[in-house]
Amino acid sequence: MAGLILKDLMTIQRQIKTQAFVLIFFLFISIFMQQALMLFTIIIFIVTFQAITALTYDEQSSWDKYANTLPISKGDIVLSKYILSILLLIFGLILALPIVFIIHRFTNNWASTEFFLTFNLLVTLAFCMLALLLPIYIKFGSIKGRMVLIAVCFLPGFLFSLINEHLPDMTIALSNLKQYMFLAPFAGLLILWLSSLISTAIYKRKEF
């Protein structure tokens, strides 16, 4: 497992370096616009997307064909991608939080409760996105995966229009949920765990 995570980190190392420049660019923009949360969002999504990059590199080199000749279980191969994502997310948070706080410190829009809510929401969203993306990419590969992803992205819009009539009730329900927001990242983790079970089941059926 440690070998797999190390391999992914080494593979995406170069990619991370390139994206560091993008981050510096957004750092200046967010300081200029006094929008720390924008920077925060970008950091979280860039780091979590690295798991997908690692999967694409694997696919390009038929890594799985080789990995499955090594003494590594299929479950570990899948789980390593999830652990990699969580590690990168933690890394992203450690990187982003001090900067975000500093920007907040020097700007006037300091509202810690609001910030805490958004923070929770973003982390949860990142977890949910991974929970959706990883099984799709493992099942369909990066090219087909992208197509399926687009299709899946239309689904929420479709569902939204279906339940549009009940929207006023929904808004009230959502605002009631606000107080439970601190639980959201844990729910996200739970969803991620369920997704890893699905991915493992998919991966075990694959042939290389």
Next chain:
Amino acid sequence: MNAIEVHDLQKNFKGFSLNDVSFSVPQGTIMGFVGENGAGKSTTIKCILNLLKKEYGEILIFGKDVFENELSIKNDIGVVFDDLHVPETLNATQLDKIMKKVFKTWDSGYFFERLTQFKVPERKRVKELSRGMRMKLSIALALSHHPKLLILDEPTSGLDPIIRDEILDLFLTFMQDETHSILFSSHITSDLEKIADYITFIHNGKILFSEGKDVLLYEYGIFKGNKEEVSAIPEHAIIRKRNGALGIEALVLKNEVNEVFSLEKPSIEDIMLFYVKGSV
């Protein structure tokens, strides 16, 4: 003991299937696995490695069922495919660090010795290596945890004769330990003639023969003549016949044919051609 035993292996695809594939690789020997492109060599090897799921049959490595003892078996085997399947942004030094975490028995000293021997750059990314270099790196990776069995799927295809010779020498060095074994698939039969002890021949998903190399090369002979001359050879001595440039050619059992017939020594390639293109 056999390093590998395959019994009645079956696997079906659209338009192709492996039918009752059975053969074994005795411990301490090199088995050459030959057949034309698409004959089923890679499919069989992938089934042995559990990369493809067999539909029927039994596969044993070191006497143990592959599917029940997958991880412990995979600790003791080294695999080389026709290309190096690792992300292209990695280099040999990084691969060493990764493999150290994968295999308890990983020997970094041995790995870097092989890289020096093969002149493979340690810090050049896989993407920047030539095909020959990638294959050498792949072989160094397969050997450095000191496996007992090597499974090689076309490791020398697309390489020049000098690199091929170096690689074959390395396999012979590996075989100096009597407990080591190799399953070596290739359609370059001259490579197998150099190093194999046994030859298994697969054609259209079926095993046509699995014999000692010396049995094939010394017990078989090729007779070239006209129709009348060939008809004078006892029928049971003829294995396959085919039309040649100057009449009929027959693959025969040397000991069953009268000495007056002058026979040529066949190569593995000749035997393959007789089996594929000849008739009984």
